[in-house]
Amino acid sequence: MRFVHDSLAQRVRFAAGEAATQLADGVRRLDRSRVMVICAEAERALAERVVGALPVVVWHDEVVMHVPRAVAERARAVAADRNVDVVVPVGGGSTTGLAKAVALTTGLPIVAVPTTYAGSEATNVWGMTDAGRKVTGVDDRVLPRAVVYDASLTVGLPVGMSVASGLNAVAHCVDSLWAPRADPINAAFAGEGIRALDTGLRQVVADPGGLVGREQALYGAYLAAVAFASAGSGLHHKICHVLGGLFDLPHAQTHAIVLPHIVALNAPAAPEAERRIASAFAARSATGGLAGLRAALGAPSSLRDCGMPEDGIAAAVEAVLAAAPPGNPVPVTPANLTALLCAAWEGEVSR
Numbered sequence: 398m399r400f401v402h403d404s405l406a407q408r409v410r411f412a413a414g415e416a417a418t419q420l421a422d423g424v425r426r427l428d429r430s431r432v433m434v435i436c437a438e439a440e441r442a443l444a445e446r447v448v449g450a451l452p453v454v455v456w457h458d459e460v461v462m463h464v465p466r467a468v469a470e471r472a473r474a475v476a477a478d479r480n481v482d483v484v485v486p487v488g489g490g491s492t493t494g495l496a497k498a499v500a501l502t503t504g505l506p507i508v509a510v511p512t513t514y515a516g517s518e519a520t521n522v523w524g525m526t527d528a529g530r531k532v533t534g535v536d537d538r539v540l541p542r543a544v545v546y547d548a549s550l551t552v553g554l555p556v557g558m559s560v561a562s563g564l565n566a567v568a569h570c571v572d573s574l575w576a577p578r579a580d581p582i583n584a585a586f587a588g589e590g591i592r593a594l595d596t597g598l599r600q601v602v603a604d605p606g607g608l609v610g611r612e613q614a615l616y617g618a619y620l621a622a623v624a625f626a627s628a629g630s631g632l633h634h635k636i637c638h639v640l641g642g643l644f645d646l647p648h649a650q651t652h653a654i655v656l657p658h659i660v661a662l663n664a665p666a667a668p669e670a671e672r673r674i675a676s677a678f679a680a681r682s683a684t685g686g687l688a689g690l691r692a693a694l695g696a697p698s699s700l701r702d703c704g705m706p707e708d709g710i711a712a713a714v715e716a717v718l719a720a721a722p723p724g725n726p727v728p729v730t731p732a733n734l735t736a737l738l739c740a741a742w743e744g745e746v747s748r
């Protein structure tokens with residue numbers, strides 16, 4: 398065995414129902430006293446619950462998916478104007494993403510309180526959009542110093558969004574198995590992530606208000622993000638980033654829809670990944686395991702239903718080819734990529 402593996406330095410707290418005390422402790426440990434809370438208007442009540450008596454100097458609620466550059470610049474200006482010394486995002490990946498955009502240029506520390514399964518809080522990856530193009534980068538300044546995972550904050554996440562977001566996390570696990578820096582350590586995280594998400598998401602759909610499934614899903618989402626941050630972006634992520642940037646598609650749903658097509662393309666040419674995915678699902682094959690979970694969850698299946706124009710497929714193929722990661726198990730060609738995107742657009746999933 399010969400490989401190099403980097404681990405990211407971050408304190409992670411899992412404590413259902415205790416976000417307020419855990420967050421206060423996280424901020425106190427950093428010795429900070431001018432908090433910028435970032436939360437969308439819709440998550441304001443959740444955020445007020447967890448922020449408690451923190452010394453908040455500004456509430457910022459301009460949260461937009463895929464972080465348009467102008468939105469990032471306004472948040473940075475607010476942070477500078479109010480002399481903020483720590484950023485606390487409470488919300489999904491879009492909210493965490495805005496906090497990261499602030500940290501990227503200011504170096505301010507982040508203590509994150511995630512409320513979806515996106516996993517951005519556990520990565521050093523930032524993303525921003527500019528003129529229909531999503532740009533991403535890796536920078537340790539954007540990695541939150543601490544994360545508070547409180548499953549009670551996720552019980553109000555609607556089932557449809559929970560399913561899409563949970564499958565976004567499954568995609569982090571799966572794609573990390575053939576990503577450029579895949580190694581035995583991130584593969585172990587990915588396998589346990591798939592197992593936890595498979596168990597947790599089924600419970601979430603059966604009992605959306607129950608904490609047991611919600612906690613398993615959050616635990617799986619964390620493992621998924623660690624695997625993804627460590628292994629890097631594989632073909633699946635490159636495709637979803639291109640689609641998100643070009644057509645402003647909803648992030649989690651796009652991942653949920655594209656994932657089975659990537660597994661169908663890559664798994665037959667990646668026997669170790671195939672075995673690990675199948676075993677994590679306790680299924681006979683990777684495609685069969687994923688299909689079983691998607692059926693149980695009522696997963697979304699068509700990019701057409703998300704608003705992608707059919708005549709956008711050619712532009713997407715061109716953009717993905719320009720960014721395709723090296724070492725994908727199957728060589729990426731205009732033909733197989735076009736077939737994949739046409740099937741994902743139509744909603745046909747091969748098993």
Ligand code: NAD
Binds near residue numbers: 491522524
């Ligand atoms: P999101 O943050 O936009 O949230 C989706 C919807 O869920 C929003 O309407 C939000 O208001 C609502 N919501 C969030 N939490 C809720 C709760 N607990 N109860 C009820 N409603 C709730 O979507 P997302 O899928 O979490 O994040 C997507 C973004 O995250 C994308 O921009 C994506 O690029 C980014 N992302 C980044 C990374 C990374 O490593 N940098 C990883 C994953 C995702």
